[in-house]
Amino acid sequence: MQYHLSCTRCNRRFHIDAPLWKCSSCGGTLEVVSEDIAKGDFDSFIDKGMRGLWRYRKLIPLPNDPVTLGEGGTPTVMRKEPKTELCLKLEYISPTGAFKDRGASVSVTRAKGAGAKYVVEDSTGNAGIAAAAYSAKAGIKARIYVPSDAPRVKKMLISAFGAEVVECSSRDEAAARSKSELKMGEVYIGHMWDPFYIEGMKTIAYEVYENSYRVDSVVVPVASGTILLGIYGGFRFLESLGLVDNFPSIYAVQGEGCAPLYEALHGRIASSRSSRLADGRRIKDPPRKDEILKAIRETGGDVFMVSDEEIAPAMKELYRMGIMAEPTSATVYAAFRKNENELKGRVLMPITGTGMKNTDSLAAVFGKIGLSHR
Amino acid sequence: MQYHLSCTRCNRRFHIDAPLWKCSSCGGTLEVVSEDIAKGDFDSFIDKGMRGLWRYRKLIPLPNDPVTLGEGGTPTVMRKEPKTELCLKLEYISPTGAFKDRGASVSVTRAKGAGAKYVVEDSTGNAGIAAAAYSAKAGIKARIYVPSDAPRVKKMLISAFGAEVVECSSRDEAAARSKSELKMGEVYIGHMWDPFYIEGMKTIAYEVYENSYRVDSVVVPVASGTILLGIYGGFRFLESLGLVDNFPSIYAVQGEGCAPLYEALHGRIASSRSSRLADGRRIKDPPRKDEILKAIRETGGDVFMVSDEEIAPAMKELYRMGIMAEPTSATVYAAFRKNENELKGRVLMPITGTGMKNTDSLAAVFGKIGLSHR
Numbered sequence: 001m002q003y004h005l006s007c008t009r010c011n012r013r014f015h016i017d018a019p020l021w022k023c024s025s026c027g028g029t030l031e032v033v034s035e036d037i038a039k040g041d042f043d044s045f046i047d048k049g050m051r052g053l054w055r056y057r058k059l060i061p062l063p064n065d066p067v068t069l070g071e072g073g074t075p076t077v078m079r080k081e082p083k084t085e086l087c088l089k090l091e092y093i094s095p096t097g098a099f100k101d102r103g104a105s106v107s108v109t110r111a112k113g114a115g116a117k118y119v120v121e122d123s124t125g126n127a128g129i130a131a132a133a134y135s136a137k138a139g140i141k142a143r144i145y146v147p148s149d150a151p152r153v154k155k156m157l158i159s160a161f162g163a164e165v166v167e168c169s170s171r172d173e174a175a176a177r178s179k180s181e182l183k184m185g186e187v188y189i190g191h192m193w194d195p196f197y198i199e200g201m202k203t204i205a206y207e208v209y210e211n212s213y214r215v216d217s218v219v220v221p222v223a224s225g226t227i228l229l230g231i232y233g234g235f236r237f238l239e240s241l242g243l244v245d246n247f248p249s250i251y252a253v254q255g256e257g258c259a260p261l262y263e264a265l266h267g268r269i270a271s272s273r274s275s276r277l278a279d280g281r282r283i284k285d286p287p288r289k290d291e292i293l294k295a296i297r298e299t300g301g302d303v304f305m306v307s308d309e310e311i312a313p314a315m316k317e318l319y320r321m322g323i324m325a326e327p328t329s330a331t332v333y334a335a336f337r338k339n340e341n342e343l344k345g346r347v348l349m350p351i352t353g354t355g356m357k358n359t360d361s362l363a364a365v366f367g368k369i370g371l372s373h374r
Numbered sequence: 375m376q377y378h379l380s381c382t383r384c385n386r387r388f389h390i391d392a393p394l395w396k397c398s399s400c401g402g403t404l405e406v407v408s409e410d411i412a413k414g415d416f417d418s419f420i421d422k423g424m425r426g427l428w429r430y431r432k433l434i435p436l437p438n439d440p441v442t443l444g445e446g447g448t449p450t451v452m453r454k455e456p457k458t459e460l461c462l463k464l465e466y467i468s469p470t471g472a473f474k475d476r477g478a479s480v481s482v483t484r485a486k487g488a489g490a491k492y493v494v495e496d497s498t499g500n501a502g503i504a505a506a507a508y509s510a511k512a513g514i515k516a517r518i519y520v521p522s523d524a525p526r527v528k529k530m531l532i533s534a535f536g537a538e539v540v541e542c543s544s545r546d547e548a549a550a551r552s553k554s555e556l557k558m559g560e561v562y563i564g565h566m567w568d569p570f571y572i573e574g575m576k577t578i579a580y581e582v583y584e585n586s587y588r589v590d591s592v593v594v595p596v597a598s599g600t601i602l603l604g605i606y607g608g609f610r611f612l613e614s615l616g617l618v619d620n621f622p623s624i625y626a627v628q629g630e631g632c633a634p635l636y637e638a639l640h641g642r643i644a645s646s647r648s649s650r651l652a653d654g655r656r657i658k659d660p661p662r663k664d665e666i667l668k669a670i671r672e673t674g675g676d677v678f679m680v681s682d683e684e685i686a687p688a689m690k691e692l693y694r695m696g697i698m699a700e701p702t703s704a705t706v707y708a709a710f711r712k713n714e715n716e717l718k719g720r721v722l723m724p725i726t727g728t729g730m731k732n733t734d735s736l737a738a739v740f741g742k743i744g745l746s747h748r
Contacts, residue, residue: 051447051449051585052449068449068451069449069451069464069696069697070448070449070450070451070464070467073425073447073449074444075425075426075442075443075444075447075469076444077442077443077444077511090443090444090469093444093467093468093469094467095449095464095467095696095698096698097471097728097730133696133698134696135696136693136694136695136696137451137695137696153730153733153736156733156736156737156740157698157729157730157736159740160690160693160698160729160736160739160740161693161694161696161698162693162694211425316534319510319534319535319536320510320535320536321510321511322443322469322507322508322509322510322511322535323443324469324470324507324531324534324535354471354730355531355534356471356527356531356728356730356731357730359527359530359733362527362530362531362534363530365534366530366533366534
């Protein structure tokens with residue numbers, strides 16, 4: 001297949017190898033577009049000898065060897081509910097404990113192919129950890145900009161992987177400085193912008209299809225929206241092959257206090273409170289907001305908003321199923337419980353990050369350990 | 375295939391469904407033995423429709439549906455060294471972040487099949503977390519006995535999964551009380567004793583074989599020895615099918631201060647210091663010690679001992695490869711670095727547990743985070 005980069009705003013085309021993270025003409029976000037989609041058998045795109053994400057390397061427009069730590073190929077736990085069937089895809093069973101590994105693997109592979117000696121990312125935690133780990137694997141230095149109130153363990157892990165941690169006063173400042181301080185020869189792989197990051201996320205849809213799960217709706221947590229856009233794009237590709245009969249409706253979930261998508265769709269600020277639990281959620285103006293809203297509207301989806309009072313019991317319920325979700329991941333289950341009547345059929349719900357990295361929130365939700373001193 | 379339980383000490387046979395965790399005659403450890411091994415194709419034992427551990431369910435003598443959270447099917451990172459090739463099997467990419475999930479999945483599946491309403495385990499952390507998670511998945515209550523100095527996060531996670539945490543003054547007391555306080559209708563699934571736990575571990579060897587990695591040596595951390603015995607038993611089964619030409623030599627690794635296997639083989643107490651880092655290693659008298667020593671001697675292996683001064687740099691090196699190992703897991707890489715000349719060919723090295731759960735040791739090894747406030 002042939003590919004190019006395309007601006008999602010002005011539609012300008014760029015060569016697939018262009019060293020860009022945004023449109024050099026209008027500043028819009030870029031996406032990877034395939035030019036010659038042949039209808040036919042999805043099997044022919046699968047590299048059966050590979051496991052995980054790179055099983056689909058024929059669909060990832062990068063010629064060089066993958067930088068991999070074994071990401072992707074995540075298991076699915078099915079669960080019958082009164083009106084629906086949940087398809088919980090455990091994305092936290094991943095090299096650094098979060099779905100971000102899919103994006104980081106592809107973004108760092110691209111940076112390595114381009115000869116990068118330094119990569120730069122901005123993140124509240126999980127994306128930074130993934131970028132640091134994959135850079136380490138690739139032998140490329142990394143500089144990660146984080147807000148200073150990001151969980152301590154997450155900052156510690158980024159540093160342990162050998163990356164430089166730059167603390168900023170806010171998430172916005174981290175985003176701004178990561179770009180303004182870029183030097184010659186450094187490659188910006190920021191997950192909010194890098195179009196290749198989303199190519200990694202598309203493999204979630206490919207896995208769901210290959211594992212024969214047909215889903216009617218998808219409920220995902222959204223901050224920058226890479227997982228939503230990846231799953232959407234993956235299903236669109238499968239549809240172009242003639243393999244999707246009913247395109248799933250896509251539902252985004254945001255935490256109270258920072259829910260720009262919810263407000264864009266429902267036209268009101270629903271609450272003045274701010275979620276303390278959903279720490280991976282604080283992006284006030286995601287660069288791909290219009291793309292995300294388009295995907296939601298096109299598929300008949302919606303945006304759900306949840307509060308800490310709803311996240312905590314949802315997280316407890318997930319643990320009681322043996323599922324170790326971090327609060328940011330538990331938002332989807334909270335949204336499901338709250339909006340069960342709106343959802344139908346089989347519901348794909350990625351559980352995006354592990355609860356192990358965020359012990360403060362674990363203590364906040366579960367309180368004192370129920371120790372027994374008999 | 376037909377199976378029975380056999381005492382490793384007095385060879386007494388028991389029905390495979392016998393509700394035993396040790397020999398009712400002499401108190402020895404039990405093992406699962408298959409009666410009618412047919413030479414032939416390993417492929418016929420693989421359930422190709424399944425992913426992970428239960429892909430080998432035809433080799434696990436349990437008739438009921440598996441209690442699964444997606445354990446097994448772990449990725450492998452290859453790494454060329456001057457004299458050897460490392461085959462790092464990332465066992466921490468697992469539902470609760472440790473290889474223990476393989477054992478817990480099989481043990482809890484058996485307990486559920488036997489109608490258990492309560493399971494009991496004793497552990498310094500990882501095994502207890504796994505037991506708690508799988509019990510939650512199965513809808514069975516769990517009671518986990520832990521030494522009070524086990525890492526706080528690990529105790530918190532056990533409790534979050536809904537299990538009862540019983541704090542004991544020592545690892546030995548936890549082991550003793552877990553058995554003495556057993557009540558009618560409760561099933562003891564202690565990983566040091568339950569023979570089915572090892573059946574789960576055997577799948578590591580099956581995966582290595584199915585993924586076409588031929589290995590010459592295996593280096594594993596040993597406390598209770600379930601992973602060593604599982605890998606050994608798995609390769610013995612493959613050998614019985616005529617599929618193993620050169621049986622790999624098996625090397626055990628222990629931390630200073632609690633190295634009963636090292637002392638049994640090398641006949642001396644090598645140091646009076648005690649490892650603070652290898653917290654999953656404090657079992658002074660593992661019930662399966664003789665089985666472990668037999669496997670090591672038979673295969674021409676050895677026992678290596680490592681100190682905290684060797685573990686810390688090994689852990690740092692692993693992180694710089696993008697591998698997030700906890701100190702207990704880093705012992706194998708430390709032992710490899712120290713004994714590189716003794717090892718040859720392709721070396722299988724399971725990285726058994728994630729560094730995310732043990733933030734104290736992360737801080738101990740990496741010190742202050744290298745934060746930049748430019």
